Amino acid sequence: MTLRREEHTFIPESDLEGVSVDTLAVRAGQHRTAQLEHSDAIFPTSSFVYGSAAQAAARFGGDEPGNIYSRFTNPTVQAFEERIAAMEGGERAVATASGMAAILATCMSLLQSGDHVVCSRGVFGTTNVLFQKYLARFGVTTTFVSLTDMGQWQQAITADTRMLFIETPSNPLCEVADMEALAALARANDALFVVDNCFCTPVLQRPFEFGADIVIHSATKYLDGQGRCVGGVVVGSHSLMEEVYGFLRSGGPTMSPFNAWIFHKGLETLPIRMRAHCENALQLARWLEQQPAVEKVFYAGLKSHPQFSLASKQQSGFGGVLSFTVKGGQAEAWAFIDATRMISITANLGDVKTTVTHPATTTHGRLSPEDKALAGITDNLIRLSVGIESLEDLKNDIRRGLDALRS
Numbered sequence: 001m002t003l004r005r006e007e008h009t010f011i012p013e014s015d016l017e018g019v020s021v022d023t024l025a026v027r028a029g030q031h032r033t034a035q036l037e038h039s040d041a042i043f044p045t046s047s048f049v050y051g052s053a054a055q056a057a058a059r060f061g062g063d064e065p066g067n068i069y070s071r072f073t074n075p076t077v078q079a080f081e082e083r084i085a086a087m088e089g090g091e092r093a094v095a096t097a098s099g100m101a102a103i104l105a106t107c108m109s110l111l112q113s114g115d116h117v118v119c120s121r122g123v124f125g126t127t128n129v130l131f132q133k134y135l136a137r138f139g140v141t142t143t144f145v146s147l148t149d150m151g152q153w154q155q156a157i158t159a160d161t162r163m164l165f166i167e168t169p170s171n172p173l174c175e176v177a178d179m180e181a182l183a184a185l186a187r188a189n190d191a192l193f194v195v196d197n198c199f200c201t202p203v204l205q206r207p208f209e210f211g212a213d214i215v216i217h218s219a220t221k222y223l224d225g226q227g228r229c230v231g232g233v234v235v236g237s238h239s240l241m242e243e244v245y246g247f248l249r250s251g252g253p254t255m256s257p258f259n260a261w262i263f264h265k266g267l268e269t270l271p272i273r274m275r276a277h278c279e280n281a282l283q284l285a286r287w288l289e290q291q292p293a294v295e296k297v298f299y300a301g302l303k304s305h306p307q308f309s310l311a312s313k314q315q316s317g318f319g320g321v322l323s324f325t326v327k328g329g330q331a332e333a334w335a336f337i338d339a340t341r342m343i344s345i346t347a348n349l350g351d352v353k354t355t356v357t358h359p360a361t362t363t364h365g366r367l368s369p370e371d372k373a374l375a376g377i378t379d380n381l382i383r384l385s386v387g388i389e390s391l392e393d394l395k396n397d398i399r400r401g402l403d404a405l406r407s
């Protein structure tokens with residue numbers, strides 16, 4: 001018996017037209033097998049079989065669509081890809097083994113030697129290393145500029161610029177980029193505008209609505225949301241994603257079906273999780289601003305934030321990540337971290353559990369002192385990825401940290 005998944009799809013795409021992202025999170029990318037399971041099936045298989053030698057030849061020759069090998073396609077991975085593409089409002093998604101693999105696959109498939117990238121300075125530390133150390137070896141050069149200074153972006157553009165790359169809000173300082181302005185600049189210069197949407201997720205921000213060509217995620221963070229596995233995804237037009245898919249097929253950093261299943265299920269609770277993250281983070285940011293041991297709080301939901309109105313326009317919530325400086329230096333920052341007893345000391349973010357990090361010596365530790373200074377990563381800076389525990393319990397734990405600074 002040949003099982004055609006399409007025949008068992010009870011919710012065709014047309015039934016989901018016009019529904020909200022909350023509904024897409026639960027319903028998009030659902031394909032039932034003949035078992036009529038309610039929760040999604042998982043297909044942990046490396047290869048697929050054919051009805052005949054002729055069918056195998058037709059699949060390999062591209063004359064007949066269908067699965068061949070899980071480095072190329074896998075039904076569980078495709079289900080996750082369909083769901084996240086629908087939520088972002090993109091035509092197609094390509095899932096990858098990690099968030100970094102998503103960025104690598106995008107660059108390897110859409111750039112070539114001699115091309116130039118303009119990238120915002122506050123990007124994830126490893127993204128910085130990927131551009132500066134590895135892509136540079138293959139003749140792709142990168143200029144880093146301030147996320148928020150359009151003059152610097154304009155000045156950095158050369159005749160070879162093929163990509164503008166940003167994260168907004170930035171990690172860990174929550175700076176916000178003007179996506180419409182950057183999209184216009186990219187278009188005028190025949191460059192791709194790529195947005196790493198890891199911090200907001202499609203629940204809070206959909207970069208395609210502001211002119212992005214490609215949206216990237218580290219699925220490891222909020223899409224899973226419970227810190228279980230590592231993965232990534234690239235979303236964009238059919239033609240761009242065909243290139244990214246082509247690199248994956250030949251380069252190999254594909255997502256495993258086990259991880260895809262977890263991400264697919266993780267998306268179902270993403271909207272309610274994001275609202276809980278946002279609510280806790282906003283309350284904590286406001287409260288931290290009033291603590292004597294705290295010097296400054298960085299969170300786009302605060303009226304004191306320089307891009308508060310831009311963030312309000314682009315985002316439907318301000319996210320779960322905030323950072324703040326304590327009075328003092330590294331010793332004080334570490335004393336704060338070590339005095340907390342519930343919050344996890346870990347560099348991961350986007351988890352339902354609140355995590356605390358000292359960026360200068362962990363996530364951003366590989367940056368040169370000059371790059372650290374330019375990115376605003378000071379020794380007294382602490383990042384919180386606010387989880388969904390009770391706000392009072394979080395305040396009590398943070399109070400332990402702050403009390404340690406007084407004594």
Ligand SMILES: *Cc1c(COP(=O)(O)O)cnc(C)c1O
Pocket residue numbers: 098099100101124127167171196198199217218219220221230231232
């Ligand atoms: C974590 C992260 C990445 C890298 O993702 P991995 O899944 O760890 O490879 C990329 N961008 C941002 C904004 C991240 O936070």
